Amino acid sequence: MSIWARLKQARTVAHEELPTVDAAAPEPTEIYASELLDEHTCRKCAEIDGHEYETMAQARGDYPEGGGYQGCESEAGCRGTLVIMHEG
Numbered sequence: 170m171s172i173w174a175r176l177k178q179a180r181t182v183a184h185e186e187l188p189t190v191d192a193a194a195p196e197p198t199e200i201y202a203s204e205l206l207d208e209h210t211c212r213k214c215a216e217i218d219g220h221e222y223e224t225m226a227q228a229r230g231d232y233p234e235g236g237g238y239q240g241c242e243s244e245a246g247c248r249g250t251l252v253i254m255h256e257g
């Protein structure tokens with residue numbers, strides 16, 4: 170059996186043994202906005218810098234997956250991101 174066939178088989182087995190765990194995924198212990206503050210950072214991003222979120226849902230409201238702060242006023246886009254800390 171080729172390595173690729175083995176990998177595919179291993180993945181299939183793992184998938185079957187692990188049903189949807191998304192609902193049980195633990196919330197991060199800490200979520201906050203981190204903006205890179207420099208002369209290009211817009212006012213909105215400067216304001217949100219360091220803001221803490223209670224849940225990922227709240228955080229994703231301001232910072233959609235793969236994007237910066239949605240209230241950003243900069244045409245070029247600032248370079249803010251979410252900092253997500255997990256316990257351990």
Ligand SMILES: [Zn+2]
Nearest residue numbers: 211214241247
């Ligand atoms: Zn901005």
